[in-house]
Amino acid sequence: QVQLLESGPGLVRPSETLSLTCTVSGGSVSSASSYWSWIRQPPGKGLEWIGSIFFSGITNYSPSLKSRVTISVDTSKNRFSLRLSSVTAADTAVYYCARDLSVSMIRGVANWIDLWGQGALVTVSS
Amino acid sequence: SSELTQDPAVSVALGQTVRITCQGDSLRSYYASWYQQKPGQAPVLVIYSENNRPSGIPDRFSGSTSGNTASLTITGAQAEDEADYYCNSRDSSGKRVFGGGTKVTVL
Numbered sequence: 307q308v309q310l311l312e313s314g315p316g317l318v319r320p321s322e323t324l325s326l327t328c329t330v331s332g333g334s335v336s337s338a339s340s341y342w343s344w345i346r347q348p349p350g351k352g353l354e355w356i357g358s359i360f361f362s363g364i365t366n367y368s369p370s371l372k373s374r375v376t377i378s379v380d381t382s383k384n385r386f387s388l389r390l391s392s393v394t395a396a397d398t399a400v401y402y403c404a405r406d407l408s409v410s411m412i413r414g415v416a417n418w419i420d421l422w423g424q425g426a427l428v429t430v431s432s
Numbered sequence: 433s434s435e436l437t438q439d440p441a442v443s444v445a446l447g448q449t450v451r452i453t454c455q456g457d458s459l460r461s462y463y464a465s466w467y468q469q470k471p472g473q474a475p476v477l478v479i480y481s482e483n484n485r486p487s488g489i490p491d492r493f494s495g496s497t498s499g500n501t502a503s504l505t506i507t508g509a510q511a512e513d514e515a516d517y518y519c520n521s522r523d524s525s526g527k528r529v530f531g532g533g534t535k536v537t538v539l
Contacts, residue, residue, distance in 0.1 A: 402474060422476075
């Protein structure tokens with residue numbers, strides 16, 4: 307079955323850039339019905355959607371993070387990546403990569419996240 | 433607005449029924465999905481496109497939407513249902529948004 311695995315540094319210094327990669331196994335990032343997303347969860351808090359990418363490279367970002375976020379996809383390596391610049395302690399969180407399905411339904415397009423990575427804790431500290 | 437609002441916490445007696453709600457204007461136009469998250473674990477999809485359950489999710493979980501409010505109902509709550517529950521939807525530009533989450537305690 308399809309699995310997602312996040313990888314990257316667990317500690318990032320303030321003002322630097324956070325970089326994570328999500329490797330997709332058992333499936334393809336080039337699926338026409340799948341968006342690939344990054345979601346984060348600060349300690350003790352709720353889920354926050356960061357952004358998504360389609361295999362063609364089309365991206366969609368959270369307005370609150372848009373100025374600092376870049377999501378990219380590498381179809382040849384079957385993976386997608388997150389870069390978050392100018393990090394502060396407020397960016398400390400568990401970062402999840404996820405598969406976001408998009409399906410046409412009676413009432414329009416339905417989206418749901420059917421697959422999550424295990425999560426990667428990234429701490430921003432000097 | 434694309435915000436989704438959930439009650440922070442609810443409690444339910446073992447075997448009883450609990451309903452968790454999620455309010456937002458986007459729910460008038462777009463489907464909701466629901467996720468269960470237990471401590472230290474990644475979220476798990478429990479309901480998608482309003483009232484569909486993925487394989488492996490017990491049928492005591494159901495969903496519905498009326499107007500701007502989506503609901504997740506657990507009929508006959510079990511001890512293992514104690515968790516945080518999040519709703520999710522999208523806006524017209526495709527941006528996704530999560531509700532703040534509801535902590536369900538099974539008494």
